Amino acid sequence: MWDTSLFIETLPVLIGAFLKITLVVTVLSSILSALLGLVWAIALRELPAWAAAPLRFVLDFIRMTPLPVHLLVIYYAFNNLSPMTVGVLVFGVHYSTYMAESYRAGIDSIRKGQWEAATALSLPASRTWRAVILPQAIRNTLPSLGNWAIAMFKDTPFLIFISVPEMVTEARQFGGQHFSYVEAMTVAGLLFLVASYPTAVLMRKLEKKLAY
Amino acid sequence: MSDQRPEAWNRSLFRRECGPLVVDRPQILVEVTQRPLPQIGRNLAAEYAWLPEGFNQALVLDAAVAGTVALGLNYGAYGAEVVRGSLNAVPAGQWETTTALSMPWLTKMRRVIWPQAWALMLPGFNNLMVMLVKGTAVVGLVLLADLTFEAEQLRRQVGTWPAFIGAMLIYYVIALVVSTIMRIMERRAQRRLGLGDFEIAQARKQADEALAGAATPLDTGTGPADLVPAPRRPGGGDA
Numbered sequence: 286m287w288d289t290s291l292f293i294e295t296l297p298v299l300i301g302a303f304l305k306i307t308l309v310v311t312v313l314s315s316i317l318s319a320l321l322g323l324v325w326a327i328a329l330r331e332l333p334a335w336a337a338a339p340l341r342f343v344l345d346f347i348r349m350t351p352l353p354v355h356l357l358v359i360y361y362a363f364n365n366l367s368p369m370t371v372g373v374l375v376f377g378v379h380y381s382t383y384m385a386e387s388y389r390a391g392i393d394s395i396r397k398g399q400w401e402a403a404t405a406l407s408l409p410a411s412r413t414w415r416a417v418i419l420p421q422a423i424r425n426t427l428p429s430l431g432n433w434a435i436a437m438f439k440d441t442p443f444l445i446f447i448s449v450p451e452m453v454t455e456a457r458q459f460g461g462q463h464f465s466y467v468e469a470m471t472v473a474g475l476l477f478l479v480a481s482y483p484t485a486v487l488m489r490k491l492e493k494k495l496a497y
Numbered sequence: 498m499s500d501q502r503p504e505a506w507n508r509s510l511f512r513r514e515c516g517p518l519v520v521d522r523p524q525i526l527v528e529v530t531q532r533p534l535p536q537i538g539r540n541l542a543a544e545y546a547w548l549p550e551g552f553n554q555a556l557v558l559d560a561a562v563a564g565t566v567a568l569g570l571n572y573g574a575y576g577a578e579v580v581r582g583s584l585n586a587v588p589a590g591q592w593e594t595t596t597a598l599s600m601p602w603l604t605k606m607r608r609v610i611w612p613q614a615w616a617l618m619l620p621g622f623n624n625l626m627v628m629l630v631k632g633t634a635v636v637g638l639v640l641l642a643d644l645t646f647e648a649e650q651l652r653r654q655v656g657t658w659p660a661f662i663g664a665m666l667i668y669y670v671i672a673l674v675v676s677t678i679m680r681i682m683e684r685r686a687q688r689r690l691g692l693g694d695f696e697i698a699q700a701r702k703q704a705d706e707a708l709a710g711a712a713t714p715l716d717t718g719t720g721p722a723d724l725v726p727a728p729r730r731p732g733g734g735d736a
Contacts, residue, residue: 346665346669349627349631349668349669349672349673350631350665350668350669350672351631351632351633351634351645351668352631352634353634353635353637353645354634354645354648354661354664354665354668357645357648357649357661358657358658358661358662358665361652361657361661362657362658443635445638
């Protein structure tokens with residue numbers, strides 16, 4: 286059942302796919318969603334109610350519908366975009382709705398006195414956010430952003446839906462060609478473990494360090 | 498769908514109630530099923546690999562079984578954390594009292610601990626159910642004709658946007674219905690504990706804090722908004 290030579294053969298193939306697709310998508314989408322999430326969180330707080338309500342609905346809608354459907358719809362609707370671009374955009378936007386909630390929790394945890402002090406000093410809104418609220422809020426938010434990034438990393442196999450040659454897809458193909466899925470799937474699973482476990486442990490450490 | 502709860506319940510009780518010898522192993526199980534293998538990997542694994550050939554054939558034949566088992570294992574692992582967190586969130590005094598009264602384990606669980614923990618774990622299950630509804634979108638990969646799969650077929654006839662927006666609306670409505678039902682159940686569980694509106698608000702706050710503690714940092718991985726740990730307040734004294 287287990288064939289070591291196949292195992293060795295599949296290793297470079299999958300590591301290549303891992304570095305070229307999985308990692309790239311994860312990193313780019315994480316950055317995109319961290320930025321967008323912050324924008325949503327601030328917009329929901331600053332916009333007047335009539336504008337915030339539809340935004341909130343859209344974010345909820347995205348959050349409560351599956352990622353593969355988003356991938357498919359953007360992939361088919363904008364067929365001038367490359368599958369990789371679609372992947373990065375969709376992952377980025379989808380996860381930004383989760384991250385927006387994390388930011389919101391972080392912002393909510395800022396004590397009222399901080400806002401009041403900013404008002405008392407008549408700081409302009411932009412400066413209040415930039416110099417007072419965000420530095421404290423982001424400190425609280427960072428660990429949970431990391432968790433979302435790990436979650437996103439684990440969701441990258443969804444790229445199979447838009448035929449990006451991502452690691453699990455490659456593993457599947459390799460298995461099909463050699464009539465044995467065990468080795469390739471094991472390697473794929475191990476690579477995920479090798480990448481995400483240390484990250485998770487690091488996040489845990491970071492969180493302890495950042496906690497007051 | 499429904500296989501998530503019993504499994505979660507078994508694993509986490511196992512983890513909480515068994516001696517130190519066994520305690521670590523379910524943890525490893527939880528970590529492993531939860532994290533490193535993403536769902537699709539696990540779907541495929543259930544489909545192709547893992548098992549000796551005989552079993553393998555048996556599972557391969559039925560995509561529905563593969564899908565159900567894979568999703569059940571995946572979300573069961575998250576559920577285990579919710580259950581564990583909620584059991585831990587039941588105040589220590591309650592556990593101690595049952596010991597002081599030398600209640601048998603079953604009575605203790607059934608009459609004292611579980612009803613309280615149940616009310617605390619429902620919000621977590623609520624989130625998980627919503628995640629699960631969304632998670633079913635992957636079973637198309639083992640060739641189950643699920644909603645996403647059908648939407649993709651329908652696309653050629655009615656166009657991309659109508660097909661997928663329709664699918665999303667259906668997912669959205671299902672998720673809304675599920676979470677409304679869960680919320681009603683939560684309220685019922687709390688009423689049964691004799692909690693009024695004020696106490697419910699308090700209990701919810703405590704549960705959030707307890708769950709946030711239990712669910713950090715990994716479990717909030719794909720946990721939706723409500724499971725996001727409430728960040729610690731600076732200092733401790735509130736204004």
